[in-house]
Amino acid sequence: MNTDIDLKQIEKKAWTTYFQDGLWDIFIGLFMMGGGLLLLINILCPPCPPSGGVSVSGLLYLGSNLIFGLGVLCVIACKRCITTPRIGRAKFSSARLRKQKFIVIVIAVLFFLYSPALLIIISGFLNSTIVFEVSLGMYVLQIIAIFAMGYFLDVWRFYLYGLLLAIAQLPFAVNIYTNNFPDAARVAHSALLMVLGSPALIIGLVLLRRFIRKYPKIIDRQALDRGVNDNV
Amino acid sequence: MSETGDGDTKSFVNIDRLVHEPARLTILAHLYVVESADFLFLMSQTDLTWGNLSSHLSKLEAAGYIEIEKKFKGKKPNTMLKITDKGRSALLDYREKMKRALDQLPE
Numbered sequence: 001m002n003t004d005i006d007l008k009q010i011e012k013k014a015w016t017t018y019f020q021d022g023l024w025d026i027f028i029g030l031f032m033m034g035g036g037l038l039l040l041i042n043i044l045c046p047p048c049p050p051s052g053g054v055s056v057s058g059l060l061y062l063g064s065n066l067i068f069g070l071g072v073l074c075v076i077a078c079k080r081c082i083t084t085p086r087i088g089r090a091k092f093s094s095a096r097l098r099k100q101k102f103i104v105i106v107i108a109v110l111f112f113l114y115s116p117a118l119l120i121i122i123s124g125f126l127n128s129t130i131v132f133e134v135s136l137g138m139y140v141l142q143i144i145a146i147f148a149m150g151y152f153l154d155v156w157r158f159y160l161y162g163l164l165l166a167i168a169q170l171p172f173a174v175n176i177y178t179n180n181f182p183d184a185a186r187v188a189h190s191a192l193l194m195v196l197g198s199p200a201l202i203i204g205l206v207l208l209r210r211f212i213r214k215y216p217k218i219i220d221r222q223a224l225d226r227g228v229n230d231n232v
Numbered sequence: 233m234s235e236t237g238d239g240d241t242k243s244f245v246n247i248d249r250l251v252h253e254p255a256r257l258t259i260l261a262h263l264y265v266v267e268s269a270d271f272l273f274l275m276s277q278t279d280l281t282w283g284n285l286s287s288h289l290s291k292l293e294a295a296g297y298i299e300i301e302k303k304f305k306g307k308k309p310n311t312m313l314k315i316t317d318k319g320r321s322a323l324l325d326y327r328e329k330m331k332r333a334l335d336q337l338p339e
Binding site: 007 | 261262264265266267268269270271272273274275276277312
């Protein structure tokens with residue numbers, strides 16, 4: 001018998017169970033792949049056409065912030081519909097909750113920084129170098145956000161996704177410093193985002209399938225509560 | 233093992249049998265690391281069945297090691313389980329005694 005009851009390990013396992021549903025993985029995967037697709041649309045149809053105004057891709061660009069916000073809300077809703085009915089609820093220590101709040105702040109900051117950044121990108125008022133530097137700043141923020149999720153939520157997979165996102169953005173950063181933005185490099189950038197986003201999506205789907213099988217939904221939650229009340 | 237054993241074996245005799253049972257030990261350990269949890273959370277974490285978990289919880293509650301908070305979220309009952317200070321010290325005491333007793337065994 002192991003006499004050393006590793007309470008820290010038990011707490012970590014209990015906490016990480018909430019992230020074994022793969023929902024955030026699916027979100028990150030779709031986020032990266034969607035970003036790649038958006039870039040591709042952007043190349044095929046510039047956001048600010050020479051004739052003036054905003055094109056469909058420009059509107060898509062602006063809408064991407066809304067899609068990001070809706071995606072986060074969707075993950076939260078899915079957590080309530082899929083995760084909680086299967087593994088129940090627990091209130092963790094205040095240290096854990098503080099870390100969770102920090103992640104909420106990071107995501108909110110990303111959301112609110114995106115809007116002005118997207119407006120700068122599609123407005124066409126600034127020269128292309130500044131536009132690309134703003135884009136790079138946004139990419140760096142995304143990478144930091146994913147690494148922060150890995151660190152503060154104690155889920156190592158997110159480090160991998162942060163690394164994949166950083167690799168996917170590397171050609172873009174190189175292009176900025178060589179001041180050379182050929183279409184081929186931009187297509188490669190979008191393709192890389194879509195390819196490197198797929199592992200997160202696949203891992204997320206596999207985890208979700210495993211989670212649903214491992215923790216079947218208990219239909220009658222009220223009966224569960226009654227069970228506790230009757231037996232105790 | 234003798235009930236009146238002395239020396240090292242005394243540590244075993246003084247072990248809290250209520251905590252020593254593996255299922256209850258697991259329940260207490262899980263409640264120790266969270267502020268509170270519901271029945272379903274404990275079921276998923278401990279792999280115990282509904283009936284099994286209920287019976288262990290009643291023993292732990294009777295001993296004053298856990299407390300049950302019955303609340304309502306809207307119209308739905310929401311029962312949360314919490315370890316008491318007595319339960320906390322019982323678990324830590326158990327850990328200490330087991331460590332001490334087994335550390336003294338020869339290789």
